[in-house]
Amino acid sequence: MVTVRVSKMCYSFTRLNVSRVLILVIIIYVVFLLFTYNEKLYEIRAERKDISYLKHKELKYILQWTRRYSAPFDFMGEGNSAFIKNNCKHTNCYVTDDANYFVNQSDFDAIAFNGRDVIHLWPFQFPANRNPKQKYIFGAMESPDNFPACDESLDGFFNWTWTYKLDSDFRWGYITIFDLKGAVVGPAINMKWPELDPISDDLKIKLSSKSKAAAWFVSHCSTKSGREDYVEKLQEELVSYGWTVDVYGKCGTLSCERSEERSCFKKVEEDYYFYLSFENSFSEDYVTEKLLIALNNYAVPIVFGAADYSRFLPPGSYLNAMELGPAELARQMSEIIGDNKRYHDFFRWRNHYVYRETSSEEDICKLCEMMNDDKAxxxxxxxxxxxxxxGERYANNCR
Incomplete structure (x- = not known):
């Protein structure tokens, strides 16, 4: 009887030991797998783009949360190549769209969201964990008329803004204004315009070849701003003065291929008194490169948009279509064409400023500069x- 009990006890003890050993073996194996995985991950990260993961604290890592193939993201490149290519003062910013680059997304210094895409994301599609030290960046080149932000969860979500708006944390613009010494002077919310000097005789001669009222290059025929309806009414008003707007592109009867862009701009320079710089949507500070077609090709810009144009242009250098209305605009165009002195005065800005399309170099470098600033x-x-x-379009865009 005693022998049987001892045998049972030994058997139970043996089973218990075997179970413990198996559990211990499993634990050791799992730890080994985790260790191997982390070692492999460490090696992969150390080799990525020839930048050592060991030194990642010296770099500023930026994750593109949404697609990279639209502005401004398509200028950011991969790794730190864009900052090196553009000879930026700071080149220690590393860009990736790989959300698994780090085990924890909270290890990124910044996460950038493209305005074209972020408005379509559901709450569960945003980062799960957020580090208070991270900067969430909203980047956008298009206006809220086309890409409005309406979800209340976006209030208090972004730390920095990177857009064309002049009060963004750092600006990605369309137009930069230089003085004649090459210094950047605008655009700005509070531009200080000087008294403008009369134009030279040489410029007067250059402007004397013009014979047509206005040109407009356009490919989008139905827009949020309704610019096409305005131009139709303007055409009707101009007829009574013997003038017309020549419309080039898909929305008009005249042709101007992109491959022939330079020769098309030459027509503006030589033939047209005015050029329609009409935006496709309304938004504060939304002034695109359309304005440069007029300014850099010796035509007076007729602007149409929701911007405060005094932030971009000196007084007396443009006509505002929205303020004047089609009838008054047509009348003034006809009067100005018939008055050389008045027409010449629209070009006095040329004695003081140069307008250029903003280079990607300026804006890309600003991103890395901000990441290295104390403000970060x-x-x-x-x-x-x-x-x-x-802005003022909130009720209209988010109803």
Whole structure:
């Protein structure tokens, strides 16, 4: 009887030991797998783009959360190539769209969201964990008329804004204004315009070849701004003065291929008094490169948009279509064409400024500069983001 009990006890003890050993073996194996995985991950990261993961604290890592193939993301490149290519002062910023680059997404210094895409994301599609030291960046080149931000979760979500708006944390613009010494002077919210000097006799001679009222190059025929309807009414008004707007592209009867762009611009320079710089949507500070077609080809810009154009142009250098209306605009165009002195005065800005399309170099370098600035360690957040981004169009865009 005693022998049987001892045998049972030994058997139970043996089973218990075997179970413990198996559990211990499994634990050791799992630890080994985790260790091997982390070692492999470490090696992969160390080899990526020839930048050592060991030194990642010296770099500023930026994750592109949304697609990279639209502005401004398509200028950011991969790794730090864009910052090196553009000879930036700071080149220690590393860009990737690989959300698994780090085990924890909270290890990124910044996460950038493209305005074209972020408005379509559901809450579960945003980063799960957020580091308070991270900068969430909203980047956009298009206006809120086309890409409004309406979800209330976006208020208090972004730390920095990177857009064409002049009060963005750092600006990605369309147009830069230089003085004649090459210094950047605008555009700006509070531009200080000097008294403008009369134009030279040489410029007067250059302007004397013009014989046609206005040109407009356009490919989008149905827009949020309704510019096409305005031009139709303007055409009707101009007829009574013996003038017309020559419309080039898909929306008109005249042709101007992109491959022939330079020769098309030459026509503006030689033949046309005015050029229609009409935006496709309304937004504060939304002034695109369309304005440069007029300015850099010796035509007076007729602007149409929701911007405060005094931030971009000196007084007396343009006509504002929205303020004048089609009938008054047509009348003034006809009067100005018939008055050389008045027409010449529209070009006085040329004695003081040069207008150019903003280079990607300036804006890309600004991104890395901001990442290295002391402000990067300071907390900031756009609590009223929706109101700021949509502006006066908030009710219309988010109803």
């Amino acid at each position: 360690s300071q907390f900031s957040v756009w609590n009223d983001f929706r109101t700021w981004w949509n």
